Amino acid sequence: QVQLVESGGGVVQPGGSLRLSCRTSGFTFSTYGMHWIRQAPDKGLEWVAFIDPNKNYEFYTDSVKGRFVISRDNSKNTLFLDMNSLTSEDTAVYYCVGDYDYWGQGTLVTVSS
Amino acid sequence: DVVVTQYPLSLAVTLGQSASISCRSSHSLVSGDGNTYLHWFQQRPGQSPRRLIYKVSNRDSGVPDRFTGSGSGTDFTLTIGRVEAEDVGVYYCLQGTHWPPWTFGHGTRVEIK
Numbered sequence: 543q544v545q546l547v548e549s550g551g552g553v554v555q556p557g558g559s560l561r562l563s564c565r566t567s568g569f570t571f572s573t574y575g576m577h578w579i580r581q582a583p584d585k586g587l588e589w590v591a592f593i594d595p596n597k598n599y600e601f602y603t604d605s606v607k608g609r610f611v612i613s614r615d616n617s618k619n620t621l622f623l624d625m626n627s628l629t630s631e632d633t634a635v636y637y638c639v640g641d642y643d644y645w646g647q648g649t650l651v652t653v654s655s
Numbered sequence: 656d657v658v659v660t661q662y663p664l665s666l667a668v669t670l671g672q673s674a675s676i677s678c679r680s681s682h683s684l685v686s687g688d689g690n691t692y693l694h695w696f697q698q699r700p701g702q703s704p705r706r707l708i709y710k711v712s713n714r715d716s717g718v719p720d721r722f723t724g725s726g727s728g729t730d731f732t733l734t735i736g737r738v739e740a741e742d743v744g745v746y747y748c749l750q751g752t753h754w755p756p757w758t759f760g761h762g763t764r765v766e767i768k
Contacts, residue, residue, distance in 0.1 A: 577757070579704075586761050587749075588759065589756050601754070601755035637704070642709075642751070648703055
């Protein structure tokens with residue numbers, strides 16, 4: 543069956559960095575556009591970043607441009623999100639999402655001193 | 656950016672009664688390819704979101720037929736006929752026509768009276 547398993551979340555100080563990973567299986571990862579979606583505590587869903595299947599283009603929400611980088615390894619069916627210069631506003635559960643068909647269980651990122 | 660306004664913010668429904676959630680876009684969501692990329696998601700308490708309806712009115716696999724999507728252009732509706740206890744949660748619409756960014760509605764919380 544389809545699985546998307548995020549990892550890499552945790553507690554980080556303001557200004558710090560984290561790398562999120564999302565291992566996938568059960569679908570043809572290399573043909574799917576992939577997104578990171580986040581949800582701050584008790585808030586709604588917010589699109590964060592997108593990468594196309596062939597890594598030709600990436601898009602970011604304005605608040606993370608220049609700080610976050612989305613990437614993928616199609617040989618390992620894995621999606622990544624490199625997050626730098628983190629602030630408290632980045633505290634959220636981060637979901638790995640395949641073309642909105644498939645969602646992971648999420649990984650919590652907490653930015654706090 | 657396209658603004659998606661979802662209402663109401665919350666809804667209390669009697670079991671077995673119907674419920675409707677509306678989503679209004681600041682721009683027509685008809686794409687150049689003729690499709691309308693307006694989708695609906697359900698997030699049950701403590702769970703990841705899952706898509707219920709894609710492209711306005713197409714039910715995802717395994718979604719009960721009491722969930723119906725309708726609408727066109729800028730105005731869309733998700734109707735839950737004969738609400739059941741398992742329908743409790745937050746519902747989001749998402750526009751995927753004018754991207755980036757992909758934009759979610761703020762969510763509608765459905766509870767049982």
